[in-house]
Amino acid sequence: xxxxxxxxxxxxxxxxxxxxxxxxxxxxxxxxxxxxxxxxxxxxxxxxxxxxxxxxxxxxxxxxxxxxxxxxxxxxxxxxxxxxxxxxxxxxxxxxxxxxxxxxxxxxxxxxxxxxxxxxxxxxxxxxxxxxxxxxxxxxxxxxxx
Numbered sequence: 423x424x425x426x427x428x429x430x431x432x433x434x435x436x437x438x439x440x441x442x443x444x445x446x447x448x449x450x451x452x453x454x455x456x457x458x459x460x461x462x463x464x465x466x467x468x469x470x471x472x473x474x475x476x477x478x479x480x481x482x483x484x485x486x487x488x489x490x491x492x493x494x495x496x497x498x499x500x501x502x503x504x505x506x507x508x509x510x511x512x513x514x515x516x517x518x519x520x521x522x523x524x525x526x527x528x529x530x531x532x533x534x535x536x537x538x539x540x541x542x543x544x545x546x547x548x549x550x551x552x553x554x555x556x557x558x559x560x561x562x563x564x565x566x567x568x
């Protein structure tokens with residue numbers, strides 16, 4: 423996997439998917455059809471930007487004959503405004519990381535973020551420009567490419 427840098431604060435998701443698909447960020451934006459820069463509201467940067475929806479990235483994956491499977495780190499069921507947290511089988515999440523390259527979504531340094539997961543090196547490829555261990559990323563979701 424080649425580490426690519428995100429050009430701004432709102433493009434970690436498509437750049438991470440692009441790393442997994444071996445697609446340069448500029449080409450990912452072209453394939454998606456926009457660069458996420460449209461201003462939608464008066465929130466501070468980068469939250470005022472249109473950014474990207476996960477479905478846009480999934481569409482590009484499918485066009486590349488890669489099929490993302492959503493794997494949750496925690497299982498939560500909400501019924502009539504009641505939230506139930508279920509017990510997840512031990513090592514389930516890590517077993518998917520051992521078998522697949524994909525995109526991790528969660529938090530890094532207490533900020534929402536997405537990174538590419540490289541199965542071969544067992545490292546997070548952060549579009550902010552560096553690589554690190556999975557223990558440094560608080561993942562809530564994994565989009566395993568199959």
